[in-house]
Amino acid sequence: MSKIVYEKYDGGEVTDAMLAEASQLFDENYGIWGSNAAKTGAFAKPQSRVRLSKERLRTQYLPDGAACSYVRVSIEGRLAGNAFACRWIYHGQTVCWITQLVVHRDFRERGVAATLLNQTRQQDDDIYGIMSSHPAACLAAAKAFGSGLSAAYLDFIRQHAGAVMEASPIGYIKNAKLRGSLFDTEETNGAVSSVYTQFFVDHTEPLEALAWVREGMDWPLGELLDGYEFLFLLPVRRRGRSSSRSASRSDAVS
Template sequence: MSVTPPLPTSPSNTSLVITYNAMSGTAISDDLMKLCAQLFSQPVKMTASKLRSQSVSIPECTVLVTCFQHEKLVGHAFASVWSFEGGVVGWITQLVVDKSLRRRYIATQLLQTLKVHPLFQRVTAVGLVSSHPAACTALAKYAGVSVHAVDLSFIRENAAKVLEASTVDYLKSGQLRGALFQENVGTGAVSSAFTEFYVDHAEPSKALEKFKARGKWCLGELLEGHEYLALFSVSPLSD
């Protein structure tokens, strides 16, 4: 399903000739999966088969949004939808943008494009785990709120329910960490999950300092092997 993306919520670079496409997990070809795996392999090595098993575990409940600059894949977002006690969540399992095109609001537009897909028109919450503050910010824009004013009580009350009902294996085994979920935490973590995702935090840390300079950063510090956990309430677009 080719779509015309909604108007961006942030300024975009109009010199980029880029197109967005949203499709069901049942329509993802092996060739496209290989392109997505290659793009993700910029930070962490990933094979197409492993990516499919992790991000398209239930194809009919999965959406892939791609961003192409001419014929080159420069961004993608995998997302899955499932029911949990209290609603329906749209979970971003992977959000990747080519390093050469970061800070162009492509991540924001990838997530905005999810809204037009039928699966996402019924969600009541959206969430992700990520080591990068920019991903959390893009999701906040999807929910129409500021990343500096996160509803932490909503995360505290619903994160465990969402992960327990998850159809994604690494999320079901993820451990909630931080002041929202643990007592007497002295690490500075607020809302995170221990997913054993060990990557270089140099770039996320640099970005985090910029976010802190612009306002209060609500999700706390990022520890090794952890990812921020962001979860927002949204209004379904259809019954």
């Protein structure tokens, strides 16, 4: 039997040593730059690994003053995956946004991402969000935070995504441009719920995953275009909203 250990930290508890391990996990497992990588920046070379230093992890994913958290899992003493999240308030609602999610290649497709996200959950979260080029990241979020990915969430995304993201303390979320037919009915490029982040990573693997996922379900978020990521947001469903706080929260997001 394998020894699997999940650990959760507030942003302020995350040490440089933890970030060094997270940086290594990212560098070795995230993915490679695509052919248009130069549009992201001169540092991005096509076919080379996408890298993230421990310094950038701290400044971008655990910025001072923001309520961030970090969950990681070790399997047999090896770092097998991790998730960074950031929380902020939108219309009195607590938004929990997954800012990074990586699972080591040796441990994929066995529920590690969904469990990491499940461990990220907090009782008073009202809205969850993620931007990702990988359909499995959206599926994992839908499983951990809701009842699976479906078109039922599209109306909520259309109504709230822009304002929720505008309220974010994380620059790349605040500045991401909403794209897709959900936000612009004239859009004909196949994107439905996307953001244009100019993150020109290679999409070979996520597109293969998307093709596979589409064989088994009606994928609601549309096509994955170069430089784009999927956008997925969902409200927390609570049973028995009897308190006045719950009632007013429910009014604000529905």
